Amino acid sequence: MDFNWRAWNKILHRDIGYLSVATVFIYGISGLAVNHIADWNPNYTRQKVIISVEPFTSIGKEEIIAEAKTKLQLAEDPQNYFRPDSSTAQLFYQGITYSIDLPTGNVLKEASPTRPVLFEMNQLHLNATKGFWTYIADLFAVALIFMGITGLFMLRGKTGLSGRGKWFVGFGVCIPLMYWILYLYS
Template sequence: MNKKTRTLLNRNLHRDIGYFYVGLIIAFSVSGIALNHRTDFDPQEYTVKTETFQIEIPSDDTQITDDFLKEVAKEISEEEYKGNRKRENTIRLYFEDAFASLDSKTGKGEIEYVKTIPVLGQMTILHKTTNKWWIWFSDIFGVAMLIIAITGMFIAKGKNSFKIRGWWLATLGLIFPFIFLFLIR
């Protein structure tokens, strides 16, 4: 393949794959930025209302079973119960559109009803989903991003080419993630 054909193929692949994935690139970028700041705000959902509750806790910790917690869930909410997580003295109950925190010693708790943030909430789900079809699509997207990156390195010619200028910018771009991975944990 001659140089002109190779350059044309690189440009066409770079452009067309970029066009095809532009929506996903924007969605992943915006939701990724939002997820980076999830300690400042929840990018997936917002609280609609909060209620406190008090339940009778069995004196024997072994009686705080999954069945017991299902009954507690029925008492405190009409939302569909999804499951629980126990950590030390805190029990977390998960519902379709709510979650509750319960102190396993005192029986005091709080339930938070939530709604998904329109658009941004759905975009953040793309980062977390384990749907097998989405995983395959995301893997193909990852390969496409590699193609875009590689073909992009060979589009520019002359003083702005990868060989003259781009390699050191690419090297700097690789150094920063490694600094954060290994030095600034």
């Protein structure tokens, strides 16, 4: 029996395409988000609240923490404590930071919750987790190359690669090539 490479080309393109749809969406959406990282934070939202309490009178670490817990009605001890300068004390809780201006009693409460779904997509897209995802991302990259190649041979005739396809492929090659040449010499 003759080996029908076009039929296999179609089968593999279709099934690997199905398998890759979710990852294509993740990389595509995250790509849009992180492309504009200079203009916005694609991972976190920043929440800031100013709370005004009476000026702090304590000096030592334990006393400042105790005074802050009373004034800010915090039930638990902070995870950590830091003095960035002589007038500021910072109290760190899980996901929340209190920066206290001791002489005035002005407290900046900050939280940076993640943007749901988008954060996870960005972590996968940028391979922030490293580990096993590196291999999955490699497989996905190979799958994309494979789909690019098999996609070229999906159709025959006027709409195939030998017809109008070659012009589109040519334009597709020219776009990054021309951009790079202009970038180098402009």
